[in-house]
Amino acid sequence: MSQHWWQSAVVYQIYPRSFQDSNGDGIGDLPGIISRLDYLQKLGVGAIWLSPVYQSPNADNGYDISDYQAINPEYGTMADMDRLIAEAKRRGIRVVMDLVVNHTSDEHAWFVNARADQASPTRDYYVWSDPVDGHEPNDLTSGFIGGSAWEKDEPSGQYFLHLFSAKQIDLNWQNPKLRQAIYDMMNFWIDKGIGGFRMDVIDMIGKEPFKKRLVNGTHLHDYLHEMNRQTWADRDFLTVGEAWSAGPKDALQYSNPANQELSMIFQFGHLWADRKVGGEKWETTPLSVKRLKQALYDCQRVLGQQGWNSLFWNNHDLPRAVSRFGATTGPNRELSAKMLAITLHGLKGTPYLYQGEEIGMTDCPVNKIEQVNDVEARTIYRQLRDRGESESAAMAKLNRFSRDNARTPMQWDTSANAGFSTGQPWLAVNPNYTQINVQATLAESDSIFNTYQQLIKLRRTNPVLQTGTFAAIEGVPDTVFAYTRTLADQTWLICSNFSAEPVEVRLPARSAHRLVGNYPDYPQQLGTVKLRPYEAFMVALDV
Missing domain, CATH: 2.60.40.1180 (Golgi alpha-mannosidase II)
Structure with missing residues (x-):
């Protein structure tokens, strides 16, 4: 297998809303990211993966896109995006865009037109159904808000599908015109010089909702092969798909170069090591290091020399690694954060480092549901309370797995709001920022940052890793x-x-x-x- 740039690089994930605010509105932005590129160059990363910065009404913080070829004004302008790509490249850093093509916002022009006119060319870009016996076509449920995944469009009398929130409308990948529109959009970004795509819930694009088959549909891999051929086929380009349903053998199917699909996928088997298998997201068990180890080792063995692994402990949807697998206070916080870094970065694959992981940022528990931004967590809280759980018990579960844990603002220094913003941050800063911050870390000779810096350099310069x-x-x-x-x-x-x-x-x-x-x-x-x-x-x- 020929060597690709992403086989010797470490990718740093940025949650733009929480990384660095440049204009005091409390929301991170593209100029803020540009202002921190020297820091990322010092760390040594080869790419930054941006969670979505496209135009969006933010029903799910950008994972509900209303225009793929426009930048959300909260984050800046397309000129800012072009400057970020150029400034990153000047420092040897590629930009990886988050791509959400399983669904769009209900405010996307495709859906607006589809809903307004049944004869619209984009009507069939989405999944529609006539009523069955006067009701929804089946009992599929929405993952974010609960209840039916089918929403009735009163003017037409038909139902449309939304497997996430009611503002995230599922696309119909069986339509070749929809697929071509997506490939054209992808080429728009590739031509701008980006280095890759991270693909949200990619295992769902082949869904067959009337068979209630939501992942790994019959034509999933056909679509991915077609996507590959229509877009990045002749480029050294990183593509990583999010696939919660995948195991190691699936990862090999996705990433084997002979199949001409993706570079790799994110698979999540190792993250069941502290959860009840078959249970709900909030049902936890004491961490089984044996299960954790077995899952990671299985990925190493099965992919071997044919496919490629992604390596990660956390991301924007998961708790902070050191809080989940290590220690959150005292000297063991730094020891365990470094331990997690060394354990993961020694494995074969491309490591992904989530913002703040390199300084050992921790989860940020809250006391009241009013303090929670995460749409999924708010739904789960309501469901737990409806089942009779007390407020304190429900909040305890949320604090273990709420996505807000990863989304608190980046902790840069000891100044107000951790140096993230001069205004009121969109999400509260973790109070421990006065002890845990970049400024303090860079002043230490043997810091968590320093350990990551060493590991990143070792991978970049040594074929063994x-x-x-x-x-x-x-x-x-x-x-x-x-x-x-x-x-x-x-x-x-x-x-x-x-x-x-x-x-x-x-x-x-x-x-x-x-x-x-x-x-x-x-x-x-x-x-x-x-x-x-x-x-x-x-x-x-x-x-």
């Missing part, structure tokens, strides 16, 4: 990750303790030299090693 083969070290305790990456005569060993307690581990009896670690010393002679709380290291084994 880029394409070396993966092998798990067997017989280690359940709370320990231990594996090797090998290329030719070079072998690197990565070992980490996911526990706040010391643990003894048996590693190959070899001498080694340190590449990166989260304690100042490390075992230079391996064999039986006693790992300290949250200890992690990456070493090169001597030949």
